[in-house]
Amino acid sequence: MSNEQAMQHYDVTKYRTPDGYTSDIAVFTIVPVKVEEFKPPVMDLNIMLIRRSMTDSEGRPNIEAGKWALPGGFVDPSETAFDSARRELKEETGVDRIHLEHFGVYDAPGRDPRGWIISNAHYAIVPEHKLSQRQANDDASEVELFPVQRVLSLDLAFDHARIIRDAIRVIERKLLETTVAKEFLPEEFTYSELQAVLLTVTNDSAIALDSAFRRKIKSLPFIEEVKGKTTTRTSKRPTQLYRFVDAELNKSIYHSKI
Amino acid sequence: MSNEQAMQHYDVTKYRTPDGYTSDIAVFTIVPVKVEEFKPPVMDLNIMLIRRSMTDSEGRPNIEAGKWALPGGFVDPSETAFDSARRELKEETGVDRIHLEHFGVYDAPGRDPRGWIISNAHYAIVPEHKLSQRQANDDASEVELFPVQRVLSLDLAFDHARIIRDAIRVIERKLLETTVAKEFLPEEFTYSELQAVLLTVTNDSAIALDSAFRRKIKSLPFIEEVKGKTTTRTSKRPTQLYRFVDAELNKSIYHSKI
DNA sequence: TTAATAGTGTCTCTGAGACACTATCGT
């Protein structure tokens, strides 16, 4: 019995189907809070939102008009939600070839007034300098960066408050539990630059204390010294540059100490 | 401008919509390979599959008939995919109140011959004794457990080979990186029972070597001794019982050693 | 007593953490 035969009998209208399938993207970037010469950097984790236009491209009133929302849009049948997220990120921010990852599905009944709409949430990590050419499009009248500490007090569209809260939790974990911090940093970086990135999501003393962290970085299996290469961009005394290397991480909780 | 006004203008048919929204569940269980009195257990990680019927409930030829597949089904508009997974697990295996977690979305074009069908994949952990009352239903002519080492050589429906491969990778990581191992164990367990569960997914010497693991279990912050309570179910000499306790795990890769 | 599993005493080695110290450079 072949699938072809079965398909002749299959009634695609037998089940109620969703009214839409979308992708949302939480675009994170790290912006320097202050940059002074010969000073270690201080950073702040930001998320990019768009403000929904009052009217759509055909001049009709828009859903959730005027509210802040994650960039995103409808998935095309010829692509996956992940493809769609990549495409929309390119269209809406002009950035390409950046770290993008799926982190959740939002399908609670009633989450979107337009009907039964399922959204796949992704997070993206974009170095701030790549975000310079960002611009508003049809649906978005404004594009803006918000510090993660303040973003949840905005008037947010749909269930995006929930998605953003989850996204922030995910990126905080990912920054500490994986090597994605490298996506925020230049290829070669100083210990204080890595430290500044990590301090946007933790206050842990092992990271916050200079001497401890300076020592630690040398023993991390996924970071290596760039032999003989230094910079003075963070201090007067030349400081060692490091880079990330691929390494197997054994994250078992049954090994060594927690 | 209110959403009500906008809704009057909204055309729900503007975008092509999916032809279906489903949930799949990779049900894992651990079966004792051999149980002898006064012996430490040897375990094997299994996954539960159903064999798709040749005909559907109305007697017509079924899609992917005769192939092995993950249990699952169509999501109802009044529930989330997660709710649906829990409901279907209850219907198809009779088990309730077990550990269930979403781990991926499968939406590649062409993954299902019936059309544009999006599936949410979940894994479930079910102690074997709860799976006793399992039984076939309309769509499934048989229900069977397969060791994870052999399951991928079966003739699997749709893209379930891919989903199952991902599920196995996920549960292997979860067993070592979180405390879900407790879902496979009785409330109070011996070190060798925990060891047997972990050895289904790793050969690491820190876990495989009795003396090392016996020492280690005492220092794990998420496991505590059940004071003064022992059992002889795994040996002649009475052995200490342990239980899991809630504990904060700091899994940062920038802490201590990897 | 033997066989099998459970558990301990103790040594070594490594690495984390703390503190005081030194190094380098622009101003």
Added chain:
DNA sequence: ACGATAGTGTCTCAGAGACACTATTAA
């Protein structure tokens, strides 16, 4: 010389790993 950041020397303490040893029970 001073101030600011980068980096080291060294001590202590905790814990991982290895090995030999002891403990408990059924048969």
